[in-house]
Amino acid sequence: MKHLDFLEGTTLIDLDEAEGLLIMHITTRGELDRWEQDNIVEALTWLDKTKPTDILNEQFIKKLHLRMFRNVWSWAGQFRKSDKSIGGSWYQVPMSLRNLCDNTRLRIELQKESFDEIAVYFHHRLVLIHPFPNGNGRHSRLMTDLLLENVLGCSRFTWGSKHLSKTGNVRDQYIAALRSADKHDFEPLLEFVRT
Numbered sequence: 001m002k003h004l005d006f007l008e009g010t011t012l013i014d015l016d017e018a019e020g021l022l023i024m025h026i027t028t029r030g031e032l033d034r035w036e037q038d039n040i041v042e043a044l045t046w047l048d049k050t051k052p053t054d055i056l057n058e059q060f061i062k063k064l065h066l067r068m069f070r071n072v073w074s075w076a077g078q079f080r081k082s083d084k085s086i087g088g089s090w091y092q093v094p095m096s097l098r099n100l101c102d103n104t105r106l107r108i109e110l111q112k113e114s115f116d117e118i119a120v121y122f123h124h125r126l127v128l129i130h131p132f133p134n135g136n137g138r139h140s141r142l143m144t145d146l147l148l149e150n151v152l153g154c155s156r157f158t159w160g161s162k163h164l165s166k167t168g169n170v171r172d173q174y175i176a177a178l179r180s181a182d183k184h185d186f187e188p189l190l191e192f193v194r195t
Contacts (some may be wrong), residue, residue, distance in 0.1 A: 014082050017133040020074040033165060035072050040138065043067035047142075053150045055143065056101040058094060064146075065132050065139050073134065080133045087130030096129045108152070115152045119144050120189050124181040137164065157193035 026032050046067055054060060066077025079093045088096060100122065107118045126140040141164070145156040162170035177188040 013134055017073075017075065017080075017082070020133075022072055022074055032072070036069060036135065036138075037165075039071045040068050040142075042071070043142075047146070051150055052146065055146050055151065056104055058097050058101075061097060061101075061131065061143065064143060065135065068139060068142070069135050075133060076135075079131050082133070084130055087128060093129060093131045097126075097131060100125045100129065104147070115148065115154045116190060116194065117186070119148050119152070119154075119157070120181070120186055120193060122147055123193075124178060124186070124189060127178060128182070158195060160192055160195055 021032075023035055026035060043064065052060065055064075062077045062079070069076035080090050083090055087093070103125075104118065104122050107113060107121070113121075123140055123144040126143060127136060130136050132139065141157070141159060148154045149156050160170040160174060162168070164171050164174055173188075173192055177192040180186070180188045
């Protein structure tokens with residue numbers, strides 16, 4: 001990888017993680033995005049066939065990431081082993097995920113919030129935990145859609161009706177909504193996910 005342009009709101013990949021690239025002829029961020037998207041399409045085909053409902057656990061979270069990125073990264077499905085500009089220390093990832101899954105199951109059981117509120121909280125926390133070296137945004141959006149569709153029986157979010165891996169106004173709105181949620185204001189994110 002000679003040159004990767006990282007978008008605003010993405011996490012940089014360190015040198016050790018970059019060595020995990022399985023496709024050696026990739027030289028640009030655009031090429032990487034295309035290969036990752038091809039792999040994600042394979043994961044979506046697998047999800048359509050399996051329709052998993054037992055998703056609120058570490059094993060499934062890792063398995064989905066593996067399915068999404070296994071043809072591109074050797075560390076796909078493995079938690080990060082370095083600290084990033086987002087999320088806690090790398091060694092806290094398993095406990096943070098366990099807490100998120102337990103909390104989400106409790107929220108569903110208590111039925112004190114709408115399904116959209118539960119899913120937005122889940123999405124925000126999963127992004128904030130940032131379990132993997134790369135692909136956390138795409139992974140957390142897909143996990144959230146699986147929670148909505150396969151567990152809660154709702155329609156998936158529209159996520160601004162645009163591709164969020166590309167720079168532009170919709171991506172800027174998404175990042176701004178996540179930053180508002182960081183400050184415990186979830187309304188912008190709740191509005192964004194259904195636009």
